[in-house]
Amino acid sequence: MSDLLDNKEAAQDAVLEWLNKKAKTKSKFYIKDFYKIFPDDKPRMIKKVVNKMVEDGILEYWSSGSTTMYGIKGGGIQHSSEGEN
Amino acid sequence: MAKHETPLLDQLETGPWPSFVSDLKFQAEKRAKNEEGIEFQMPVDVVEDLLGILELSFKHGRTHWKHGGIVGVFGYGGGVIGRYCDQPKNFPGVEAFHTMRVNQPAGKYYKTDYLKTLCDLWDFRGSGITNMHGSTGDIILLGTTTKQLEEIFWTLTHDMNQDLGGSGSNLRTPSDCLGQSRCEYACYDTNALVYFLTNEYQDELHRPAFPYKFKFKLDGCPNCCVASIARSDMSFIGTWKDDIRIDQDAVNKYVENDPAYPANAGAYKGSKDWGPFDLEKEVLGLCPTKCMKFENKKMFIDNANCTRCMHCINVMPRALKIGKETGLSILVGAKAPILDGAQMGSLLVPFLPVNPDNDYEEITEVIENIWDWWMEEGKNRERLGELIMRQGFQKLLEVTGIDPMPQHVSYPRTNPYIFWKEDEVPGGWERDVDEYRKHHQR
Structure with a gap:
C-alpha cells in the first residue's frame, strides 16, 4: 500500500481535491476513476478507502441498479432532476 | 370502481x-x-x-x-x-x-x-x-x-436474520440449485458452497468494488437447472471424473418396458402416447458423442468420449448414475446481450475437488485471481466475458496460472498464428551469433 493510501486523512483529501477539480464537468464517477489518484495501489485497497468515505458521509453512491457510481454527498444531479436547472 | x-x-x-x-x-x-x-x-x-x-x-x-x-x-x-x-x-x-x-x-x-x-x-x-x-x-x-x-x-x-442482496457494481447474490439436498444428480453440495461464498464475499456483495456486475451461479450437475452456463460471469457446474455407473439389470428392465422403469422417470408419462421405450432411438442415437452401445443385453459407455451431457442418465435414472469421483467445473464469461451479443460461459477449469474442509481453497484462488485481473484491466461497465474477448483467453490463463489444455479448445484450427513469449522459448530471444554463423553464411 502506498504512503498516500495508508494515511486515511491524506487519502481522503486527495480524493476530495480530485473530485472538486472535476466538479465543473462531472459529478458522478466510476470506481476505476479513483485508481488514477492512487496509481501505485491495488484496486481492492482503493475501494476500501472510497467505500469508507461513503460510510463517513463524505461521498454517496449513485446506482442505476446495474452500475454504481460515486459522488460528493449532495453534489451534482440528484434523482429529482434530469439535467435541467 | x-x-x-x-x-x-x-x-x-x-x-x-x-x-x-x-x-x-x-x-x-x-x-x-x-x-x-x-x-x-x-x-x-x-x-x-x-x-x-x-x-x-x-x-x-x-x-x-x-x-x-x-x-x-x-x-x-x-x-x-x-x-x-x-x-x-x-x-x-x-x-x-x-x-x-x-x-x-x-x-x-x-x-x-x-x-x-x-x-x-x-x-x-x-x-x-x-x-x-x-x-x-x-x-x-x-x-x-x-x-x-x-x-x-x-x-x-x-x-428475521435476513440480509439484502446485491445490485449495481457489486457481486450479485450467489444463486444455486437444490443440489444434494433433494437431487440424486448433484455432484457437490451447492447449498453449502453458495452459503460459503455469500459469507466469504460479504464486502464485495454489499459494497461496490467492480467495473460492473458480477454473478456467481451454481449448478449441481450438467443439467444446469439454474442455467449458470448462460447467466453468470462465473459458473460452477457439478461433474465427475470416473465412469458413469451402470446397473445392467436395470438397463434391461428399461429395454423390456418394465412399467416400474418408465423413461425419464415417468416425467412425460400420460402427456401423449409415446409408444414403447426404444433404447436405440431415445438414448444411443441421441448421445452427442456416440460413445454408447448395447450388445448382448449389455450396455457399454466409452467414458473417455462422454461429455457429461446427462441425457442417458436423465432418460434411465434407475440404470445409470453419475460417477463417484465428483467435483465441479468452472466456466467464465457468460452474459446477456447488452454489448457484443450474448455469450455462453467458456470452460476454464475442467475439474476441481469441492472441499469444505479447506474452505474451498482451490475455488477461491481462481475467483480472486480473476477479480484482481478484471478490477485492474476491465473498462467501466465491461463484463468479464467482454474482457476475455478483448484481451484473449490466453491472458485469462496467464492471470489464473492455469496451463492450457485440450478442454479449453472450443473450435480447433480456427487460428493458424502462434505467438511465443520470450520466457516460453528455450534460451529466450538471445542467441550466439558465432554459433549461428557456423551454419549460416552472411
Missing part, C-alpha cells in the same frame, strides 16, 4: 395464461378493503396508481419510470434500486417506488412463517407486491419509499 381506467391492461387478462394484471387488481382491492387493519406506510392506492401509470406507458409507447438514484441503506452500496415516476401529480402513490433485493436462502428453502412475516412486513411498509424470484435469484420487494428503507432493513436484519 377502479381509480384509473385500464382498457389496454384489461386485454392482458383475456389470454390463456395467469395474468399479473389480475394479481395487481386483487392486491389493489385487498389494500382498499384493508380487512386486517394494517397501518399502511405507503399510500393505500399505490397499486391502483401502478396500474394507472402502466396503462399510460402502454398508451404512450414509452416508459414513465426514472430509474436509479442515491437511495440505499447505511453502509450498503447495493440491495436497493431507486425508482421514481415522472408523473407524480397524476400517480402520487408511485412517486417513489423503490425495489429492494433480499438475499434468498440457499436452494430457496423457506418456512411458511418466514414467508408470512416477510409478506406482513411488505404489506405494512411497502406496496405488498413481490417477485419470487428475480432473475438474480433474490426475493424482490417492489415499491417502497425512501423513508421506509432503513425501517425495513432493521426488521429484516434484526427480527
